[in-house]
Amino acid sequence: xxxxxxxxxxxxxxxxxxxxxxxxxxxxxxxxxxxxxxxxxxxxxxxxxxxxxxxxxxxxxxxxxxxxxxxxxxxxxxxxxxxxxxxxxxxxxxxxxxxxxxxxxxxxxxxxxxxxxxxxxxxxxxxxxxxxxxxxxxxxxxxxxxxxxxxxxxxxxxxxxxxxxxxxxxxxxxxxxxxxxxxxxxxxxxxxxxxxxxxxxxxxxxxxxxxxxxxxxxxxxxxxxxxxxxxxxxxxxxxxxxxxxx
Amino acid sequence: xxxxxxxxxxxxxxxxxxxxxxxxxxxxxxxxxxxxxxxxxxxxxxxxxxxxxxxxxxxxxxxxxxxxxxxxxxxxxxxxxxxxxxxxxxxxxxxxxxxxxxxxxxxxxxxxxxxxxxxxxxxxxxxxxxxxxxxxxxxxxxxxxxxxxxxxxxxxxxxxxxxxxxxxxxxxxxxxxxxxxxxxxxxxxxxxxxxxxxxxxxxxxxxxxxxxxxxxxxxxxxxxxxxxxxx
Ligand SMILES: Nc1ncnc2c1ncn2[C@@H]1O[C@H](COP(=O)(O)OP(=O)(O)O)[C@@H](O)[C@H]1O
Ligand SMILES: [Mg+2]
Numbered sequence: 001x002x003x004x005x006x007x008x009x010x011x012x013x014x015x016x017x018x019x020x021x022x023x024x025x026x027x028x029x030x031x032x033x034x035x036x037x038x039x040x041x042x043x044x045x046x047x048x049x050x051x052x053x054x055x056x057x058x059x060x061x062x063x064x065x066x067x068x069x070x071x072x073x074x075x076x077x078x079x080x081x082x083x084x085x086x087x088x089x090x091x092x093x094x095x096x097x098x099x100x101x102x103x104x105x106x107x108x109x110x111x112x113x114x115x116x117x118x119x120x121x122x123x124x125x126x127x128x129x130x131x132x133x134x135x136x137x138x139x140x141x142x143x144x145x146x147x148x149x150x151x152x153x154x155x156x157x158x159x160x161x162x163x164x165x166x167x168x169x170x171x172x173x174x175x176x177x178x179x180x181x182x183x184x185x186x187x188x189x190x191x192x193x194x195x196x197x198x199x200x201x202x203x204x205x206x207x208x209x210x211x212x213x214x215x216x217x218x219x220x221x222x223x224x225x226x227x228x229x230x231x232x233x234x235x236x237x238x239x240x241x242x243x244x245x246x
Numbered sequence: 247x248x249x250x251x252x253x254x255x256x257x258x259x260x261x262x263x264x265x266x267x268x269x270x271x272x273x274x275x276x277x278x279x280x281x282x283x284x285x286x287x288x289x290x291x292x293x294x295x296x297x298x299x300x301x302x303x304x305x306x307x308x309x310x311x312x313x314x315x316x317x318x319x320x321x322x323x324x325x326x327x328x329x330x331x332x333x334x335x336x337x338x339x340x341x342x343x344x345x346x347x348x349x350x351x352x353x354x355x356x357x358x359x360x361x362x363x364x365x366x367x368x369x370x371x372x373x374x375x376x377x378x379x380x381x382x383x384x385x386x387x388x389x390x391x392x393x394x395x396x397x398x399x400x401x402x403x404x405x406x407x408x409x410x411x412x413x414x415x416x417x418x419x420x421x422x423x424x425x426x427x428x429x430x431x432x433x434x435x436x437x438x439x440x441x442x443x444x445x446x447x448x449x450x451x452x453x454x455x456x457x458x459x460x461x462x463x464x465x466x467x468x469x470x471x472x473x474x475x476x477x
Contacts, residue, residue, distance in 0.1 A: 052379055080381040091372035095394045095472050104390060105380035137472035150376075157380060 003066055005030050005161060005192055006051060011060035013046055013216075020046045021057070022216040030160075033187045034194045035203040035224075038213035039239060044196040047213070048163045051194070052083040065160065081109060084154030088166040090146040092138040098125070098149050099134040102156050110157065117156075124152035128182050144175030151182055162186065164195040198243055204228065212236045249437040250446065253429070260429045261450055267347050267415045267425070268454070274351035275411060279358025286363050297359065304356035310417050316349040317342065317421040346418030354410050361407065365400035366392070398469040405462035412454050416447075426450060 006028040013021035020043045028034055036044050049055040050062060053069055053076045062069045064079045093101050102121035106112045112120065125131045128148035130141075138146055147167055154162060164183065168176045180202050187193060187206040197203070203210050203224055210227040212220040212235075220227065220236045231237050285297035304312065317340060324338040369392050377387040397404075419427035430443040437443070 054375055054379060077381055077383065080379060083379075085376075085379040087372060087376065089372055091370070091376035093373055093376070093391060094370070095398065095469075097472075104377075105382065108386050108390070109381040139472060153376075153380070 002029065004028055005032075005065055006194075007061070007063040008047075008050070009061040009063075011047075011050060011057045011062060013043075013050060013055060013057050020216050021050070024060070024218060026211070026218065028161075028192065028194065030192055031190045032192055032208050033206050034209050034211060035207040036194060036196045036211045036213060037198055037200075037203070037239070037243075038219075042213040043216040044213050045165050046216075048085075048165060048194055048196060051161075051163060052080050052085055054085075081157060082160040083163060084157055084159035084161070085163045086147070086150050086154055086165065086167050088169050090138070090143070090150045090170070092146055092150055092153070094138055097135050097137055098130075098141070101138070101149060102153050105153070106156050120156050121152075124155045125149075127155065127185075128152045129178075142175060143171045144178045147171065147175075147179045148182055151179075151186075155186075160192060162191055162193045164193065164197065166196050166198075168197065168199060200228070200243065212239065214239070249439045249442055250433070253433045253443075256429045256433070257426065257446060257450065260424060260426045261454075263343070263423065263425045264412070264415045264450075264454070267343065267350075267418065267423075268412055271347045271351040271354070271411050271415075272408065274348065275355045275358055275407065278351060278355025279362050279407075282355060282359030283362035283366060286359065287366060301356045301359050304353050309350070309353050309414060310420060312353055313346055313349040313417045313420060316352070317345040320345055320348075342418060342421040342423040346415075346421060346423055350411060350414040350417065353414065354407050357410070358404070358407050361400050361403040362396075364403075365396040368399040369395045401462065401466055401469060405459065405466075408458050408462070409455055412451065412458065416451070 004027040006026065008024050008026040011021055011024040012019065024047060026047075036047070038044055046055055050057045050069075051064065057069075065082060067075055067079060069075060069079060092098075093104070096104065099118065099121055102124065103114070103117040106117040106120050107114065110117075122131060122134065125134055128151055130145055130148055130152075133141055133145060133149070138149065141149065151162075151167075167183070168179050171179065176199070180199060183193075183195065183202065184206055195202070195207075207224045210222060210224050211218055212227070212231075212233070214235045220231060220233045222231075227236070228240065231240055282297045282300055285293040288294065321338060321340045324340060325335065328335045328338050373391050373395060374387060377391045378384075382390070415425060416427050419425055419431070422428070426447045430440075430447045433443040434440040
């Protein structure tokens with residue numbers, strides 16, 4: 001049995017006296033595709049943000065590729081190089097063109113030269129089907145295009161793992177599919193990914209496991225089929241009845 | 247207007263003095279502003295209190311008074327300092343150029359403190375997070391993301407601070423610096439044509455301000471290029 005790529009062991013996270021994560025245990029193996037869902041405020045973002053140390057857990061252990069996340073800046077940087085993240089609000093750098101957004105980290109972090117970084121950037125822009133937007137600024141693109149740029153930006157670092165935090169929640173309905181298609185392609189190519197999303201169609205078609213969180217806890221963890229057809233927990237059932245009813 | 251012939255060279259050299267004060271005080275103003283903003287944003291309560299006192303004092307007192315107090319105050323301070331080494335020294339003269347430059351830089355720096363602080367806080371937290379998530383170091387994030395976003399936010403106010411500096415150079419005539427107002431007063435005394443003499447000063451200041459305004463407008467247009475309307 002190979003070592004899991006992500007291990008979270010008894011992880012707690014507090015904001016002041018408020019406990020946002022309660023005893024989280026999670027293992028993700030290479031190539032697995034995990035969908036995380038749950039009501040707003042249940043700790044989904046906090047959980048995945050602990051994985052690349054945008055939030056610092058208070059107790060328990062998190063290991064990424066066997067490397068434990070501690071205060072060591074060196075370890076944090078090493079983990080961040082291997083873990084890409086896509087945010088709900090895209091978070092592109094507004095003062096840079098699309099191309100520069102994509103080239104920045106390969107140049108600064110991976111120490112590629114300019115022409116190599118550009119080559120990488122164009123490769124992934126083609127992958128998300130918008131090479132023609134390379135020289136525009138983020139504000140000139142639609143939401144769906146911006147999110148595809150953000151995915152391409154993460155891919156330029158060739159990460160081992162991609163984290164998605166509600167990547168389609170800020171999008172107009174007609175733009176959701178273009179982003180989900182890119183994500184499905186990635187899933188089919190074997191990318192290890194954790195997606196916080198309420199796109200249940202996506203969960204059904206690509207997830208290996210669905211995780212349901214509520215009040216800072218992982219309440220249920222099951223295959224998509226099991227999760228949707230036969231949820232065990234009352235809170236899961238309530239949640240599913242609410243989101244599937246509209 | 248012929249009253250003015252013979253004074254052109256005085257006006258010219260006085261303009262050079264004004265420009266020199268502007269350049270020196272601009273540099274100092276940025277330094278004071280950055281230190282003030284860093285102190286206000288720091289976790290140190292003492293640093294915050296000092297920075298607050300600084301902005302309250304310098305924004306809350308008449309500028310001309312600050313110029314006078316710094317000029318005479320620094321003379322007293324330097325005199326007592328020098329007397330420690332050589333008791334025979336009666337009085338140390340502080341150059342009006344530097345006392346004045348320092349004073350107006352401190353005044354405008356107190357406004358710049360708020361501008362820089364606001365610009366720091368105005369940077370989208372999402373951009374900073376994205377940079378950190380991509381593995382950029384703190385320093386790289388600061389240089390490549392925070393500064394470029396900050397200067398765009400700060401620029402309009404910063405342009406106003408530059409104009410304040412230019413105008414405040416006129417205050418320094420009160421401590422006897424040979425700048426434009428000083429020349430105009432001398433010329434008035436000789437020719438008895440105050441309006442002519444002072445309108446020339448006005449036009450010179452207006453010329454300098456216009457150049458600065460155009461420069462800032464150019465920078466703003468460049469900085470806004472990423473906000474061009476969608477398609
Ligand atoms: N930086 C923060 N400071 C204080 N409380 C926070 C912070 N971030 C999140 N929280 C709280 O933690 C809880 C979980 O938040 P989050 O992980 O964003 O939930 P979700 O992504 O599931 O909607 C919420 O109650 C939220 O208010
Ligand atoms: Mg969230």
